[in-house]
Amino acid sequence: MVTTLVLAPLLLVALAGVLQLGALRAAAARVRAAADLATLVAVNDQDDAELARSGSLRLSADAVDVAREYFARELELSSSLLDSSAAEIAAAADLAAYPTAPAYDTRTGARYDRPTVRISASVPVRTPIFGALVLRPVTTIEVLSVSSPR
Amino acid sequence: MPLLFSILEFGSALERWLAQDAATVQAARYAGELGGDAPELRRFLGDQLRSAGIDPDRVSVDVAPSRVGWREPIQVSVSSAYPVSIPFLFSTTLPLRSSAISRGEVNR
Numbered sequence: 001m002v003t004t005l006v007l008a009p010l011l012l013v014a015l016a017g018v019l020q021l022g023a024l025r026a027a028a029a030r031v032r033a034a035a036d037l038a039t040l041v042a043v044n045d046q047d048d049a050e051l052a053r054s055g056s057l058r059l060s061a062d063a064v065d066v067a068r069e070y071f072a073r074e075l076e077l078s079s080s081l082l083d084s085s086a087a088e089i090a091a092a093a094d095l096a097a098y099p100t101a102p103a104y105d106t107r108t109g110a111r112y113d114r115p116t117v118r119i120s121a122s123v124p125v126r127t128p129i130f131g132a133l134v135l136r137p138v139t140t141i142e143v144l145s146v147s148s149p150r
Numbered sequence: 151m152p153l154l155f156s157i158l159e160f161g162s163a164l165e166r167w168l169a170q171d172a173a174t175v176q177a178a179r180y181a182g183e184l185g186g187d188a189p190e191l192r193r194f195l196g197d198q199l200r201s202a203g204i205d206p207d208r209v210s211v212d213v214a215p216s217r218v219g220w221r222e223p224i225q226v227s228v229s230s231a232y233p234v235s236i237p238f239l240f241s242t243t244l245p246l247r248s249s250a251i252s253r254g255e256v257n258r
Contacts, residue, residue: 008153011153012153014153014157015153015156015157018157018160018161019160022160022161022164023164025164025168026164026167026168026171029168029171029172030171033171033172033175033250036175037175037178037179037250037251037252040179040252041182041252041253044182044253044255045221045253066253070223070251070253073223073251074250074251077225077249077250077251
């Protein structure tokens, strides 16, 4: 009985921590999927005139705007998990389009052999149970997503 | 005992939520490719859910709008209920909702 009473708070804290970690993992997966879909949508939008003229794949001129718009749209679907608005997070994200290849990413140093769209963003996610356990009430997820057409 | 079961049950619910999210993202991508809702999309989503251990018959799927043109957004939403049962404490169902947006790729 005494052991149970002593261990109960500890086990409750362990349960709360496990649940919060699980929710954080789900939030991270959603954020990654949001960035992946946004870059995919932007890359799918090829420059039709260039494709017809030379047969080569080249990104549309508004690829960065499209990627940012869809990143915001995807994040908006998980707005209850976020600590800032989806529009603010998308606006602050570092997006880059490399319409011709080969190109070098100025942020990561990666070489791209095809036209590429890249998103790098910091997404603040609410972690209220961590906050209650005297840890950080907001956890920032760093996401990097890169897409190229085949 | 209830605490141990809570960890197992909620862990299992989170795993299912992740699997449903992943299937929804794939479905949204495919919906954009097809230009809307179609039997192929439903079959694809059913296969994805089944491979993740989720019964597609117990899942509700919404594709809005049902038909899109070139560069128009399309949203796929999947929702299901996961039964959670903690011995000596409670039994309930957790609503699991997943949504993803893609863009129409069919030039009609």
